[in-house]
Amino acid sequence: EEDNLQRQWSLKDFEIGKPLGRGKFGRVYVAREVKSKYVVALKIIFKEQIEKYRLHHQLGREMEIQSNLHHPNILRLYGWFHDPERVFLILEYAHNGELYKELRKRGHLTEMQAATYILSLTEALAYCHEKHVIHRDIKPENLLLDHEGRLKIADFGWSVQSRGKRHTMCGTLDYLAPEMVENKAHDYAVDNWTLGILCYEFLYGVPPFEAESQADTFKRIMKVDLSFPATPVVSLEAKNLISRLLVKDSSRRLSLQKIMEHPWIIKNANPMG
Numbered sequence: 001e002e003d004n005l006q007r008q009w010s011l012k013d014f015e016i017g018k019p020l021g022r023g024k025f026g027r028v029y030v031a032r033e034v035k036s037k038y039v040v041a042l043k044i045i046f047k048e049q050i051e052k053y054r055l056h057h058q059l060g061r062e063m064e065i066q067s068n069l070h071h072p073n074i075l076r077l078y079g080w081f082h083d084p085e086r087v088f089l090i091l092e093y094a095h096n097g098e099l100y101k102e103l104r105k106r107g108h109l110t111e112m113q114a115a116t117y118i119l120s121l122t123e124a125l126a127y128c129h130e131k132h133v134i135h136r137d138i139k140p141e142n143l144l145l146d147h148e149g150r151l152k153i154a155d156f157g158w159s160v161q162s163r164g165k166r167h168t169m170c171g172t173l174d175y176l177a178p179e180m181v182e183n184k185a186h187d188y189a190v191d192n193w194t195l196g197i198l199c200y201e202f203l204y205g206v207p208p209f210e211a212e213s214q215a216d217t218f219k220r221i222m223k224v225d226l227s228f229p230a231t232p233v234v235s236l237e238a239k240n241l242i243s244r245l246l247v248k249d250s251s252r253r254l255s256l257q258k259i260m261e262h263p264w265i266i267k268n269a270n271p272m273g
């Protein structure tokens, strides 16, 4: 299977199915590899779009990063090919779609479901960090669910190979750590902050610093203006974990290892994702 994935692919190897949505730079379709009948997601990106945003070097670097990321909670990039005007990414297809839609449909998740997703995310991030990859854009829209309901971090449109501090802004505001909002140098610890945001949003259905305006969201993030609503009822351990991640000083945020060992995770997460 592995060597098969490295072979030269072309469009005639695939039957294109329904559109899955518009990504940053192109459209994504369900597709089936003709010989193996294997179902994938095919992302079609127009080269003139990449040239326009001067992203061809980023795309190349990203393909390097992606093809070496093999983790059960990270969406696979199986390979890519191109024709004169388009680049095609052969991506894993997550049959149960966007976690975001499930969260909106159910309002908020159970503590077991939330803890299971947070553990999966933590393990995936620990894996990325040991490969010197910061994701920096973990938000519900970028989280998908496979046919077994297992979480997949899906979008690496902005991942970077990082050995030092990063300075570029990215992502929507609700998930930005203070050091990113202040456009300060930031590092791996931004992902720990984001885990706190997501844990809160999984349990309450809304991100903790949501506000009418961007300016107000900025202020709430910078103040770490965190409060827990009376409903839905959430355990003290869950609030403890959130409070130990949403810490302004990035060096004092709970480490990924400590998250995996936290009582709320041990008690509520399904270790098989």
Ligand SMILES: COc1ccc(C(=O)Nc2ccccc2)cc1NC(=O)CCSCc1cnc2[nH]ccc2c1
Pocket: 020, 021, 023, 024, 025, 028, 041, 043, 045, 050, 055, 058, 059, 062, 066, 075, 076, 077, 089, 091, 092, 093, 094, 095, 096, 097, 098, 144, 154, 155, 156, 157, 158
């Ligand atoms: C590993 O993933 C990715 C790797 C690279 C890129 C990318 O575009 N890189 C880029 C492009 C241009 C310039 C520079 C860099 C994007 C993704 N991932 C996605 O685009 C989201 C899931 S698309 C698949 C997919 C699967 N399963 C689903 N189920 C329901 C919807 C759905 C959607």
